[in-house]
Structures are given as C-alpha cells and as structure tokens.
Amino acid sequence: MNTRLLMTLQVKVATPQNIGAVAHAARRTAPLSGGTFEGPRLRGTVLPGGSADWQLLRADGVLEMDLRATLRTSDGGLISMKSFGLRHGPPDVIGAIGRGELVDPATYYFRTTPRFETSHSAYLFLNRLITVATGDRRPEGPIYTIYEVL
C-alpha cells in the first residue's frame, strides 16, 4: 500500500463522560478541548465545540472509536473530520494507558481511518481521499499521524 503523510494531528482530551454499560459494551465519550494539526499541505487548530471521540469498549477488549472533529485551517477553512478506529493491546499496556502513563505506541494497535469534508476551495482534495492513521495515546491526548492512501 502506497501512502504519503497528510498531517500530524494532536488533540487534547477533556474529562471523559462515562456512559457505562450498554448492549454488549461500555460506552464513553471523550470531548476534545482543542488541538493542532500540521502537514505539508495544511495546518491549523481543532475547534473544541462539536469535537469528541465516541468510544465503545467491546466485550472482546477492543476499543472502537468514532471521532468527530472540526478543524480550522490557518487560512480560515473549516474541515469536518470523521474517523473510525480500533485500539487494543496487552492488558498491562492498556492498563498503563488508562492510568495516564506514557506508553510506547508500538506495543499496542491504535489505527484509525479519517475521512474529511470541506467546502473550502483550497482543500477540496480532502473530500476524495481515503486515509489511515496510526495513533499514539499520550497522557494529554492522542497524536494521530495521518497518511493519504495513494
């Protein structure tokens, strides 16, 4: 698979809202309080309003992530981002992440598939891209390295 770097996105996570046990899983919503993104073709900030990660911890231990964020580029364009992802790993590693410890991202699987929507003429190329990302869950929030699938 050929890819190229689209951007690095660093988000800040506010206090999670634990919805709790739902059918076959546990649900948690992690609001995003802000963030930044930077790449060869675009950079800017994450708007805190409607941005959050809606998470479902499945019975098989896999965390399903449904992240939605609004990005504002340095020249004022608004981009809606939706990203489905999966995170799982050895119990001790996932436990360390839960305790807010710094963990080597190579020790667990954290991958997402962002899609973008914008009406800004400079960024229309995003509308037609499939992308994949690797995640690195830092104590203050995840860092996503997002690649365009060529």
Next chain:
Amino acid sequence: MTSRPLMRLKLETSATEVIGSTARGTLSIWPIVGGSFDGDRLHGDVLAGGGDWVTALADGTSELDLRVTLETHDGALIHMTLTGVRDDAHHYFRTLPRFETAAPQYAFLNRLLAVGVGEIGPDGPVHAIEEIL
C-alpha cells in the same frame, strides 16, 4: 504506513438498480450475486444477497457503501462492510473494509482495520484488500 495482503475479493453483480437523483446525489444499487475471496489466511465464496449502495456526488466522485456476507472454505460466515471513494477522473478507487465474525479461527478480523484498492474488471469489481499493521 505498513500493511500486508489480506485478500483479493472478486464480486459478481447483477443489473444495477438506479434509484435516481436523491438529496445527496444519484443513488445506484449494485446487487451482489456471488464472487470469491482468496488470501493466505482465508478463502471462500461471496454469498448472494449483498449489495453496494453507490451515490454519485456532484464533485464527480462516488461514495460506496457495500454490505456482503463471506463464507470461508471451512464454513464460517463473515459479515463484511465497506465504504469507499471511486473517482474515475483521478483513477482513484480506495476503500475501507470492515469485518465481523463469530468464528474463533477468524476472530483476528474483528480486530483489524484494512484498506482496499478497487478496480472494475471485465467480470466485475475486484478489491485488493490489505490489513493495516
């Protein structure tokens, strides 16, 4: 980004059902009547009854929304969904398949994300699907 081949999926479709112009674009349904998939870790047939809901958008691209059931050679059923973009003007046809199964020998499919490269072959759509490592 590293990946490894998961399967090559060939689909057999019947006549397209054109729903027509909707609020989002022009919706066509491609019924899937069969097919096959083949990879190092799994192979088998595509069951009839699935389909691909394809919406042609105003920017010239099409959004894919496919659902199909796969049956492995050893009798396991795998629910597969796929979203994707087809942009013929830029020769870009890329997809994001997902899998769900209850079969223990294929439980690894529940835990992975994948990317597909699609093409419309002479006998129907073909998707080369790779696991994202």
